[in-house]
Amino acid sequence: MARPRKPLLSTGRIVETACALVDAEGLGAVSTRRLAAELGVSGPSLYNHFRTKDEILEAVADAVSAQVDLSMFEEGSGTAGDWRGALHDWALSYRAALARHPHIVPVLARGPGRRPAALRLADAVFGAMTTAGWPPAQATSIGAVLRWYVLGAALGSFAGGFVDDARAYDPADYPHLGQAHLLAERGSAVDERAFETGLRALLDGLETQYAALSAEAGRTRD
Template identity: 50%
Template sequence: MARPRTPLLSKERIRDAALELIDSDGLAALSMRRLADALGVQAASLYTHYATKEAVLDAVANRLIAEVDTTGFEHGWREGLLTWARSYHAALAAHPNAVPLIASGTQRRDEFLGMANAVHGGLVGAGWPARRATEISGAVKYLVIGAASTPFASGFADDVQIYLDRYPHLMQAHRLRADAARIDHDSFELGLQCLVRGLEPGPPAP
């Protein structure tokens, strides 16, 4: 039998299948066996491309971070932060089950390291001290990760009776779920705008 023109597996196909499993069933559900089943192969076949499950997860993380835009620093540090934060948030909002993976940090992930390098370089190049640049990057990351992992508006119950007797200031909370996407977007934008507007050049905190 002739060999297929294209291989059955590739790093990209395995990575994308892993992301699909994470999206549908959550990060904890991913295993090499389940990934192999989804691809219709034996688990041993995966190890030709990825030595460990952690390597697959690194590839997934790199794919998501590759969607983040750090080019805004070409137009100033404020524009850089806004562009970076918005694209970072969008990448995570599209894959909420993968947020804990992204929150685990740069480690040795190339795309992560490239993103961190671009952000830090953009801030330092604009005149921020290196330590304060690191603090600013951390503050933006906290905002992005928090917004992506803990949506606010959708967390309220639909039943108005829950609020009527004991929580009168929340009597309209049952309406939030219907407009959750807009409220969460606007809340993130408010936090981001306040953070960026509030930054003033100066020495890092002691």
């Protein structure tokens, strides 16, 4: 009998199938038994690729990290030398990747660990900031605060947390929430505007710090 052109099982197929399960049903849907059934293989065959379910989820998380655009940190990009613009575009790409796969956020929130794509992400941000002249400690803090901000935004929708029933917001109890029932139907626009508002505020604050650092460096040279 001729060998199949494609192997029945591969690391990529396992990760892709696990990611689809997480997207559709959440982290609790992933088990080696369920994955084996979805892939049409026996359970033990998964252990040739991953030792545990946690390893599979780590691989899914890293596959999502690999979707984040890092090109804005590369030489020759439109944001080369513009650390603020690069951070802005990176944060938008990061949020978009997590919006496509919101259920994996709790795994991503553990930190990069040994995940290659996540480490490349951290390396790109830190390298760009230090190249721009930020001290290493500050560059580390910038990477951390932007990561916290994006992950926090990905945990849920602000607008989606309100119901579309005006009766829930009795003006006698909530005199300033008369339009709150409209938030849910406008959720995407509300959340995007809120994210951009917060991101701009963060970057404005960092720009103020950067100007202070530059001024201090100039006084030191003098």
